[in-house]
Amino acid sequence: MIKTTINCALFIGVVVLCGCSMFQPEKQTLNITCNPSDMVVKVNGDSYHCPAKVDVRRDSKVIIEANKKGFDTYSKQIDYHLSASAKWDAVGTVCWFFPVFGFFSPGAWDLDQTEVAINLQPVQ
Secondary structure (H helix, E strand, O other), X not given: OHHHHHHHHHHHHHHHXXXXXXXXXXXXXXXXXXXXXXXXXXEOOEEEEOOEEXXXXXXXOEEEEEEOOOEOOEEEEEOEXXXXXXXXXXXXXXXXXXXXXXXXXXXXXXXOOOEEEEEOOEOO
């Protein structure tokens, strides 16, 4: 009886801890600061007043554009990479197959940058 209980507890623990990336949120917060501060910034086509905190998907590229009359246009693309939880999922997949499912979730990725400081230069 005790051996069965221990085996069940271990099985449940392994299943719960596998695929940690699946338990990560699908969005990540992007903090944007601007100079001058009274401009509108577009993040993936949506407009925000600067400074802004924008929740974006962590498993896709982010395109930031900013412009203001009398200043040069700013544009930036932020890429993404495997998260630490995805790396642990890779290790867990070697021992137990189920963590592989974490790779199919947005939580397996992190943005390369979450802090963006936009400093527009005056047109010359």
